[in-house]
Amino acid sequence: MTTDATFAADVLQHHQPVLVDFTADWCPPCRMIAPVLAEIAAERPGLTVRVVDTDENPETARAYEVMSLPTLMLFRDGKPVASFVGARPKAKLLAGLDELLESQPSLS
Numbered sequence: 001m002t003t004d005a006t007f008a009a010d011v012l013q014h015h016q017p018v019l020v021d022f023t024a025d026w027c028p029p030c031r032m033i034a035p036v037l038a039e040i041a042a043e044r045p046g047l048t049v050r051v052v053d054t055d056e057n058p059e060t061a062r063a064y065e066v067m068s069l070p071t072l073m074l075f076r077d078g079k080p081v082a083s084f085v086g087a088r089p090k091a092k093l094l095a096g097l098d099e100l101l102e103s104q105p106s107l108s
Contacts, residue, residue: 001051001052001053002020002050002051002052002057002060003052003056003057003060004057004058004059004060007052007057007060010050011050011075011078012075012078013078014048014075014078016046016047016048017046017047017048017074017075017076017101018047018048018049018050018074018075018076019037019040019047019048019049019050019072019073019074019075019097020049020050020051020052020072020073020074020075021033021034021037021049021050021051021052021070021072022052022054022060022061022064022066022069022070022071022072022073023051023052023053023054023069023070024053024054024055024069025053025055026055027069027070029069029070029086029087030069030070030087032087033070033072033087033088034051036089036090036093037049037051037072039090040090040093040094040097044097046101047097047101054066054069064080068085068086070085070086070087071083071084071085072084072085072093074097074100081100082096082100084096
């Protein structure tokens with residue numbers, strides 16, 4: 001779990017693309033997408049997946065203007081490059097991620 005205190009090290013200073021899952025325990029769609037993200041993390045070794053609980057880490061959620069949950073935000077070189085709001089099927093999520101990451105063949 002990434003926290004407000006570890007966000008810079010876990011995400012912004014990371015050497016490869018990072019997909020951040022902004023979530024909360026009370027959010028049913030967040031619970032639905034969690035196993036999908038675990039599968040994606042296992043299938044895409046060049047992509048790191050981090051989870052931020054917005055209830056426990058409100059500063060990071062506020063800094064990135066997360067208004068709805070789940071919000072998935074892709075960071076590259078310390079900057080957010082895309083976000084996906086709401087749960088979506090694995091195939092649709094992978095299609096969007098792969099399109100964004102196609103310039104890095106090690107991710108496929």
